Amino acid sequence: MSESKVVLSCIQPTGNLHLGRYFGALQNWEKLQDKYDCLYGIVNYHAMTMPYDRKKLIPSTWELAFNMAACGLKVDNIFVQSLIPEHAELGWIFNCITGFGELGRMTQFKDKSQQVRESQKEAVISSGLYSYPVLQAADILIYRADYVPVGKDQEQHLELTRNIGQRFNHLVGEEYFTLPEPLFTQVPKVMSTADPTRKMSASLGDKHNIDVFTDPSRIRKQIRSAMTDTGSDEGEMSPGVENLFSLLKASGQIDVYQDLLAAYNSGQRHYGTLKDAVADAIIELTEPIRERKAEIVGDKKKFKEQVRESSVAIRKKAQQTVKEVKEKMGLLNVRN
Numbered sequence: 001m002s003e004s005k006v007v008l009s010c011i012q013p014t015g016n017l018h019l020g021r022y023f024g025a026l027q028n029w030e031k032l033q034d035k036y037d038c039l040y041g042i043v044n045y046h047a048m049t050m051p052y053d054r055k056k057l058i059p060s061t062w063e064l065a066f067n068m069a070a071c072g073l074k075v076d077n078i079f080v081q082s083l084i085p086e087h088a089e090l091g092w093i094f095n096c097i098t099g100f101g102e103l104g105r106m107t108q109f110k111d112k113s114q115q116v117r118e119s120q121k122e123a124v125i126s127s128g129l130y131s132y133p134v135l136q137a138a139d140i141l142i143y144r145a146d147y148v149p150v151g152k153d154q155e156q157h158l159e160l161t162r163n164i165g166q167r168f169n170h171l172v173g174e175e176y177f178t179l180p181e182p183l184f185t186q187v188p189k190v191m192s193t194a195d196p197t198r199k200m201s202a203s204l205g206d207k208h209n210i211d212v213f214t215d216p217s218r219i220r221k222q223i224r225s226a227m228t229d230t231g232s233d234e235g236e237m238s239p240g241v242e243n244l245f246s247l248l249k250a251s252g253q254i255d256v257y258q259d260l261l262a263a264y265n266s267g268q269r270h271y272g273t274l275k276d277a278v279a280d281a282i283i284e285l286t287e288p289i290r291e292r293k294a295e296i297v298g299d300k301k302k303f304k305e306q307v308r309e310s311s312v313a314i315r316k317k318a319q320q321t322v323k324e325v326k327e328k329m330g331l332l333n334v335r336n
């Protein structure tokens with residue numbers, strides 16, 4: 001059934017896998033596998049661009065691999081970036097055809113360098129952080145991806161990727177690279193239940209995100225303590241209540257969602273009932289994911305071997321691209 005269009009996306013091995021990330025990315029990535037040739041990377045070279053703990057990077061890399069597979073991504077589609085060093089090699093070549101000023105306009109660089117500055121440690125803003133979008137372009141173009149499912153925050157990086165691809169094509173006088181399109185699918189907006197004015201995120205702290213792999217009793221507790229409003233019948237729906245409704249809908253309980261929404265609109269605002277329904281829905285949705293994870297971690301050795309093998313297979317495509325690019329750019333290859 002595959003249309004053989006290539007879909008590629010990547011995720012950094014930082015932070016836990018919470019519902020925001022699940023609904024925003026992984027749930028959609030899983031579905032795309034039915035229609036496309038999908039590649040999903042764990043980008044550990046990217047994780048080095050911000051201050052990080054060297055001892056934790058390998059465990060987090062594996063943990064993310066377990067979690068991705070638990071969410072239904074096929075092992076054959078998963079790779080680890082550092083097992084495919086050609087990403088870095090192509091990234092270097094792209095650095096040499098990317099304008100310095102072009103990178104200075106990236107808003108994510110502005111935000112993240114500010115974060116480093118504020119972290120106050122002796123942390124330096126690395127030039128890796130600056131050229132990060134170039135490595136991202138290499139991640140994408142190296143596999144000739146047609147579509148890249150990402151959030152709106154990555155739009156600028158995708159635009160840069162297309163510019164780099166186009167520049168390269170112009171330089172070598174042929175349509176060598178496919179210019180990838182971002183795939184902005186409708187994703188539910190998931191806010192922190194502790195502060196529904198902020199996006200659910202790993203960096204805000206534990207109470208600001210619901211971990212997919214946490215035990216159901218904690219999920220229930222987090223939902224029970226979700227911020228709602230004072231329960232008055234006046235005015236518009238509060239951000240907290242809106243978030244509970246979005247969680248319910250995102251969790252696939254459309255009938256329950258519609259019933260409770262109708263009840264809310266007719267003035268019956270029993271947040272206890274709503275919260276129970278949301279907790280039930282999330283627990284039910286995530287149960288199979290937790291079960292799959294348990295299976296995977298039951299034989300970590302086997303699973304890790306599979307990820308290494310899939311990375312070796314995926315690497316072949318990357319090697320082919322880099323070999324051709326080097327030829328076109330006047331660089332000597334090991335053979336021919």
Ligand code: TRP
Pocket residue numbers: 008009010011012043046135136139140148149150154157
């Ligand atoms: N920059 C992306 C992020 O922060 C991660 C990423 C790296 C990526 N390389 C990619 C996403 C290639 C899509 C395609 O979320």
